[in-house]
Amino acid sequence: MKKLINAVDDVVKDSLFGVEAAHSDIVAVDHDNNVVYRIDAPVANKVGIISGGGSGHEPLHGGFVGLGMLDAACAGEIFTSPVPDQMFAADKLVDGGRGVLHIVKNYTGDVMNFDMAAEMAAAEGIRVESVVVDDDVAVQDSLYTAGRRGVGLTVLLEKIVGAAAEEGKDLDYVADLAKRVIANGRSMGMALSGCTVPAAGKPSFELADDEIEVGIGIHGEPGRERRQIGTAAEIAQMLVRPILDDLDYRGSEVIAFVNGMGATPLIELYIMYNEVAKILQAEGVRVVRNLVGNYITSLDMAGCSVTLLRADDEMLHLWDAPVVTAGLRWGK
């Protein structure tokens, strides 16, 4: 294993010091709890939006803290849920008097720990609502989940819901909006390589020189099947077809998101975007916004995922709203 780290046990801590050093105009870090939060938190009379999960998916979630997106993000160890104390600390940091929304990716540990934190917050008089993202169509249950995994849609959800909170919407409204986004979003991913968790020291799995894993999760957990690698056009079909089979996007306006898993060069992601866009056009799906890049990663995994979100006018308005974070900057 070759990585730019000091020690296996210091990876998350050290990187949070780096985030703080680089982005002190946007965020601060509670190093006791590994919570990244807006420097102006709590924002009075604004619903607080928090998320979090295992580290190793950067810029998700810490890179999405800032005006118009998250108020705080809780960083667990690599691919490991944060503990309830971290989330509770975040709740207290961001509650501006109108309650807090927890955005939870559907992994057993995350769901359980965010639930526990919500109870702790309630006991202190902080109202919490929770939503669980489960957009991955690849597998019904998986190594770490009951039900579908939460993946790429999380990025789009955090942007849209964050903008609504910034505009002053109340907690019920924001939670309902989040559920609407979740109901209308689907994702599917693939890998060209495994990823190496520092503490493990070796790749999560090995693929042959001509092999890919289709339906991969964001922790190197197994997908649907291993197949021989195809062209970008063929791989785009492997990702987009299962999404369209799961939810009929024909005739809809969508935000299309091609995400890199961490080690895939941008030039390849644009080739994939081109193929995805061609399929969608042929199917009568109207792409009205898009995002291409490494936004929810799996350490040094090579590969990509596709996310589609059927977006109504309100979601598009919120997608276009200002955002000032380290990981996602303003611009359509």
Added chain:
Amino acid sequence: MKKLINAVDDVVKDSLFGVEAAHSDIVAVDHDNNVVYRIDAPVANKVGIISGGGSGHEPLHGGFVGLGMLDAACAGEIFTSPVPDQMFAADKLVDGGRGVLHIVKNYTGDVMNFDMAAEMAAAEGIRVESVVVDDDVAVQDSLYTAGRRGVGLTVLLEKIVGAAAEEGKDLDYVADLAKRVIANGRSMGMALSGCTVPAAGKPSFELADDEIEVGIGIHGEPGRERRQIGTAAEIAQMLVRPILDDLDYRGSEVIAFVNGMGATPLIELYIMYNEVAKILQAEGVRVVRNLVGNYITSLDMAGCSVTLLRADDEMLHLWDAPVVTAGLRWGK
């Protein structure tokens, strides 16, 4: 070789179709010449800023086309200079009547071809000035250069000079500013792995499991030395010391840029940024702006580089000016 591509010969073309499909609100693409240009080019009464070079370094340069940065970028084949016809086509697309600045990274082919394009443009009555970026302190001459290579500083230069042109500065002013940026910027990079050019089909070089290449260029060309991997803190020293030995930044205000080579996860880049910031603080170098991420890459190479730019008040003002591009969004 496993890559998300259709065919080796179509990599650049296909990716440019993807860029156009994703960012038609910002750029258009001249597919005959592989030139990415601002949709509003030529901008009347504005100096045109163009750059270009071999592909494989994305988001550089095409991702930096847009308001406040480049007017056009010429994409060569992977790691291969564009030809003069491409640059001349770009000159004609962007000249708004006040001339064009060529930003050239110091590689023999690029320098020669941009020179030839400048002559072609002059013959058509387009005034062209050129600047050559040569910020890499690693080696004096190299496989592809007479003199130092142009690397990370190019990103900072394109932002600053692009903002000056947007503010209406004339060609002489913008060219002088560019030379001032070049005089005050230095870089040094390292690799944990080689990169694989699609047409070659195998990594540019192989490193042992505990080995790194220090002073690497952005094409997998050799650096200063191969060494055993160290901690992030040790690697930061290997990169920052040669920069400080080359130019005395003590007491200066700088923009500090930690760049990923393409396959290195963001979490590791933030660990590196933290170590770089600590060294600079100890040396009395004042970091007043920073940039952390994959901005000038080398396909799927793992590794990073550090760039420092001694920035005066004008440069900082221009760094903070609005920018609307696919690869670099506005925000300090």
